[in-house]
Amino acid sequence: MAQALNLSISTSHSPKPLISRRSTPFATAISRFSLTKNPIKTSLFIRASASDPNPSILTSDNGAGSSAVQDRAPFPLVSDSSSIEVDAVTEAELKENGFRSTRRTKLICTIGPATCKPEQLEALAVGGMNVARINMCHGTREWHREVIQRVRRLNEEKGYAVAIMMDTEGSEIHMGDLGGASSAKAEDGEIWTFSVRAFDSGLPERTINVNYDGFAEDVKVGDELLVDGGMVRFEVIEKIGPDVKCRCTDPGLLLPRANLTFWRDGSLVRERNAMLPTISSKDWLDIDFGIAEGVDFLAISFVKSAEVIKHLKSYIQARARDSDISVIAKIESIDSLKNLEEIIQASDGAMVARGDLGAQIPLEQVPSEQQKIVQVCRQLNKPVIVASQLLESMIEYPTPTRAEVADVSEAVRQRADALMLSGESAMGQFPEKALTVLRSVSLRIEKWWREEKRHEAMELPGIASSFADRISEEICNSAAKMANNLEVDAIFVYTKTGHMASLLSRCRPDCPIFAFTTTTSVRRRLNLQWGLIPFRLSFSDDMESNLNKTFSLLKARGMIKSGDLVISVSDMLQSIQVMNVP
Numbered sequence: 001m002a003q004a005l006n007l008s009i010s011t012s013h014s015p016k017p018l019i020s021r022r023s024t025p026f027a028t029a030i031s032r033f034s035l036t037k038n039p040i041k042t043s044l045f046i047r048a049s050a051s052d053p054n055p056s057i058l059t060s061d062n063g064a065g066s067s068a069v070q071d072r073a074p075f076p077l078v079s080d081s082s083s084i085e086v087d088a089v090t091e092a093e094l095k096e097n098g099f100r101s102t103r104r105t106k107l108i109c110t111i112g113p114a115t116c117k118p119e120q121l122e123a124l125a126v127g128g129m130n131v132a133r134i135n136m137c138h139g140t141r142e143w144h145r146e147v148i149q150r151v152r153r154l155n156e157e158k159g160y161a162v163a164i165m166m167d168t169e170g171s172e173i174h175m176g177d178l179g180g181a182s183s184a185k186a187e188d189g190e191i192w193t194f195s196v197r198a199f200d201s202g203l204p205e206r207t208i209n210v211n212y213d214g215f216a217e218d219v220k221v222g223d224e225l226l227v228d229g230g231m232v233r234f235e236v237i238e239k240i241g242p243d244v245k246c247r248c249t250d251p252g253l254l255l256p257r258a259n260l261t262f263w264r265d266g267s268l269v270r271e272r273n274a275m276l277p278t279i280s281s282k283d284w285l286d287i288d289f290g291i292a293e294g295v296d297f298l299a300i301s302f303v304k305s306a307e308v309i310k311h312l313k314s315y316i317q318a319r320a321r322d323s324d325i326s327v328i329a330k331i332e333s334i335d336s337l338k339n340l341e342e343i344i345q346a347s348d349g350a351m352v353a354r355g356d357l358g359a360q361i362p363l364e365q366v367p368s369e370q371q372k373i374v375q376v377c378r379q380l381n382k383p384v385i386v387a388s389q390l391l392e393s394m395i396e397y398p399t400p401t402r403a404e405v406a407d408v409s410e411a412v413r414q415r416a417d418a419l420m421l422s423g424e425s426a427m428g429q430f431p432e433k434a435l436t437v438l439r440s441v442s443l444r445i446e447k448w449w450r451e452e453k454r455h456e457a458m459e460l461p462g463i464a465s466s467f468a469d470r471i472s473e474e475i476c477n478s479a480a481k482m483a484n485n486l487e488v489d490a491i492f493v494y495t496k497t498g499h500m501a502s503l504l505s506r507c508r509p510d511c512p513i514f515a516f517t518t519t520t521s522v523r524r525r526l527n528l529q530w531g532l533i534p535f536r537l538s539f540s541d542d543m544e545s546n547l548n549k550t551f552s553l554l555k556a557r558g559m560i561k562s563g564d565l566v567i568s569v570s571d572m573l574q575s576i577q578v579m580n581v582p
């Protein structure tokens with residue numbers, strides 16, 4: 001059966017003649033045209049059908065094209081609620097600074113003892129936290145449930161739209177929880193015991209529990225033991241049954257449940273723990289918990305292959321109520337680098353988990369791997385998070401180092417979708433200040449690069465698997481290009497699944513993207529993606545009425561004004577419209 005697909009590129013007439021406030025040649029040409037031939041509707045139609053893959057191009061004047069679109073199907077006018085939902089922080093930002101200066105890079109905060117109280121969570125929401133991350137390595141499920149409920153309550157009562165990401169523990173080797181102490185200092189030359197024994201009556205002095213039963217068997221005298229990717233180092237000097245005696249060679253702070261890796265002759269030993277499953281039995285229970293609590297994202301630690309992601313996605317599909325939990329693959333092992341493209345392809349996004357990654361590959365390789373992961377994600381249209389140690393010194397100090405600011409700038413310049421705080425927000429002394437640094441550095445660097453037009457163009461290969469998807473992709477690529485050339489104020493996208501919004505985000509246009517979607521869950525998930533301002537709105541298939549409704553709702557709230565230049569696209573009607581807000 002031939003299925004007709006219509007693409008119209010139209011400069012739709014607005015109640016006022018379309019006059020761009022800017023003077024790019026293209027914009028001027030359009031406005032001149034509209035002034036002389038008013039009212040005008042010039043449309044470019046590309047029509048294609050499944051049986052005829054070669055689209056024919058028709059140009060038409062005065063709405064002939066759009067009536068052809070309207071003949072296709074009668075638009076059902078859904079009577080819907082007349083409200084629009086956007087988070088309170090974005091709304092205030094839009095009103096104060098206008099669209100252009102909204103932040104494009106999204107921010108994630110790990111929630112821990114320093115940020116779990118309602119007022120602390122609210123301070124982070126106000127400070128620009130888009131996603132709250134809970135790390136199942138730490139705390140109990142009850143503790144995490146309480147955090148999730150507090151975030152939900154804030155969203156409902158105060159109008160924020162903070163999404164929740166649950167991060168699995170993964171089955172790598174790590175230390176126990178230090179018998180309740182928040183940290184322990186290992187000094188140079190000290191002898192510590194790493195043991196797989198269970199200690200019922202408290203830990204002896206300078207003793208660390210290890211979670212992996214095979215640990216004492218696997219290590220050898222002379223191996224180097226790295227805590228947290230090298231924050232503290234030990235040398236194995238003696239093995240006594242389940243106890244491994246080690247001498248501290250690089251002193252530092254041991255934190256509860258810190259990650260352990262061991263190295264022999266300059267390379268990571270991973271034969272045995274490579275056999276451990278990516279998702280442990282404890283992780284599966286945590287995942288069930290996450291599904292039951294309706295988290296928005298599941299971040300999976302130490303992913304080795306695409307298979308585990310595919311398996312998890314079908315597991316979620318079968319269990320989640322509306323099966324819309326995004327799966328984020330954490331790239332933090334040698335295997336994940338080896339199978340990078342297929343892992344990212346299978347996932348809904350990726351995290352450059354530099355903490356563990358830096359423990360598995362030489363540190364000096366981490367920056368180039370980061371750049372590569374960010375690039376592959378953008379090409380495959382998956383959101384990417386840059387994580388770990390962005391502002392590490394702010395765990396203790398109220399100002400970042402210059403080097404940290406440069407690191408944050410680099411991630412923003414690479415145009416990663418999101419930046420993440422770990423210890424800085426979970427247990428640091430200055431969580432809000434750290435978030436403020438991420439926010440202000442993002443804003444400043446984004447503006448600088450926009451003004452200087454310094455972004456290197458990235459080749460974006462086609463990713464669509466069907467002809468209809470290819471049309472959507474081409475529309476988004478063109479709309480983003482037009483938005484830059486015409487210097488429009490915003491792109492509006494009406495999208496039910498969020499796909500068109502992410503295709504636009506992938507183009508990293510100069511202006512922000514207002515993404516209108518019908519469900520709160522899609523809206524929350526769009527929070528992770530670069531440049532998207534997600535709104536919840538019920539809309540119909542009639543774009544004209546959608547636009548009118550949106551304009552009046554946003555104008556009433558002072559978020560747009562007459563004369564703003566907007567490009568709109570939608571996944572119901574494949575068209576690009578350029579118009580001034582009436």
Ligand SMILES: Nc1ncnc2c1ncn2[C@@H]1O[C@H](COP(=O)(O)OP(=O)(O)O)[C@@H](O)[C@H]1O
Pocket residue numbers: 110111112113135137138139143255256257258259355422423424426427
């Ligand atoms: N839910 C929690 N309860 C207690 N402490 C936590 C929690 N989440 C994080 N932390 C603390 O914050 C630190 C940094 O968090 P994160 O980077 O997510 O974990 P990790 O250091 O294990 O990779 C942790 O080492 C831990 O000390």
Ligand SMILES: C=C(OP(=O)(O)O)C(=O)O
Pocket residue numbers: 135137167259301332352353354355356357387388422
């Ligand atoms: C984000 C990371 O994972 P986690 O904090 O869970 O170790 C990392 O290793 O950088």
Ligand SMILES: [K+]
Pocket residue numbers: 135136137167168169170301
């Ligand atoms: K984790």
Ligand SMILES: [Mg+2]
Pocket residue numbers: 301332353355356
């Ligand atoms: Mg990790």
